[in-house]
Amino acid sequence: MDVLDLARTQFAVTGSLHFLFVVLTLGLAPLVAIMHTRYAVTGNPIHERMTRFWGQIYVTNYALGIFTGLVMEFQFGLSWSGLSHYAGDIFGAPLAIETLGAFFLESTFLGLWIFGWHRLPKWLHLACIWLVTLTAHVSAFWIMATNSFLQNPAGAVERGDHLVLTDFGALLTNPTLTMALPHVIGAGLWTGGFVVMGASAYHLFKRTSEREFFTRSLRLGVITSFVGSLITVGFGYAQFLPLSTLQPDKFEASALTGASLGAMIGIGQLLQLAIMFVLMPVVYWLPRWRWAQPILMVITPLPFLAAILGWLVRETGRQPWLIYGKLTVADALSPGLTSGMITTSLIGFAGVLGLLAVVDYVLIARTVRRGPAAVTLGADGPADSTERAHALSY
């Protein structure tokens, strides 16, 4: 592989890993916020336990979203300095707005939510998780706006050797943004719903003592994935019309693009119909049907797979362009980038992030397996006897 292929591989690997975790973050955040709201309103302990259990899965997943996101943010400057030279006056603005107006707040409020259990007043603590959810979606908006500029450079004209911003409104009403953003948010809900459904099916199948907890959770998961799948599929098909004029050859860009599109639609359409016509009508009885639970567990990873395939379509479909029709990927490569540099960073990033991703998924699986009783998020007493002794020694 030459330098360009290696740099593209690095971006594809870190970007795919990033979205694998972000898609679940986007879907679980509103679910945890709703559970927390029900707890705050009713005071019913089952809602507190649901908030803490699904909340711990949410924040464990969140960690890898941060790690991979850091690499994404700095990678533009490392490998693709041609992009900021040519289009930085426009491309940089939504990224800067995302970091200041969204992620800065998201991270601060998440810290307050995670460590604010038993310290913050009830309603302020609840406000934190809603602010995290809100800023996560604002963040998704700006990142998608930035990506949409690469798909269709709206609101900019070429002056001399670089692009200048002429119409910020056009950047925000980009047709490749308005249909794709709900598609991504829907996919998040779908993924979050499926994880809740699959994990609940595991406990019901194993006949653990948490029957009521996971009966409620399974129903919530199915209903969430139903809503998510409708949004995802609807706004998926809705993208074909703007693409037919803006990127008419997108799906013929490479064999990978066409195959990914076919596989994504195949998975998405079949699952969506199955949720609508099979799972939803029986959602009340589904938690009692033990034979169905292994099937629910097996299909849990499919929305993740479809989400990665979707990004493959979107990103390979604009090749060889980085900014469609304006700047090629090859021209954006940092001048002077050597094979040794990119190989070292690729091994470093892919190795470290890949290993941590595996560890993270093992920890999430373990949190699921051990169940709500073993959750440490928001625990209000010392976790074990040695700590209890330690606490008493104060």
Next chain:
Amino acid sequence: MDILWFGVFALLLIGYFALEGFDIGLGLLLPVLGRTQKDRDRIVAAMAPFVLANEVWLVAVAGVLFGVYPSIEGDVLFGLYPLVVSLLVSWILRDAGLWFRRRLDGRTWQAGWDWMICIGSYGLALSWGMALVALAGGLSGPSIGLLGLGGGLVIAAALAFHGWTFASWLLPGQVTGASRDGRALLASACVAAAPVAVLLAAAAPWLLDHTAPTGTLSVLSVIVLPFAPVMVGAQVWTWRTFGPRRAADRIPSFF
């Protein structure tokens, strides 16, 4: 407006060293101050509620670098390529240590991730020191050298001092055996941020020369500045919630 955005950029970078500086510093001192698992738990629990609010300042620095100084963003990051890579890998390992250390109960598991916090913190401090030396030299020399290593050790010492002061302020008489008041913490924050502040002052004319056009800055100002009070408010709230009077309670820390 270019002055205003230089001010924002400088504030964020200085803020990063003044705030995240004590997290990195405590990571450096973790094996020294925390000889037992219980002591390390106590040190990490002290800094844990601040980490997410602190490290995000650097994410914002990178965002503003891209948005406000796009013509030099690529040159600066690419010019520091090996250091940016080691900084990111170190940052990720330090964070992984924090997030993962209490997810399993095993002694080896927790001690192993505690070492990862320490190693990651050393990587962060040394990468920063070398990067600041390379930037001060105008990115002309090799990014890794003896002078850079010296810079790394200076930064590591400054951050360790800041971390030690933070622990003495939040947990007086417990981890370090010393007590420090808020003024001492402010002073150590100044020590941690001083090198980067000097560099920013020297680089100010160069940065101002490379500011994005007014149109881009106007958009940034209109959209971002209304959120500034919320950002400040959230940071202040974090300090009020997890400050010294609340630190010694018996709630087990998530990290």
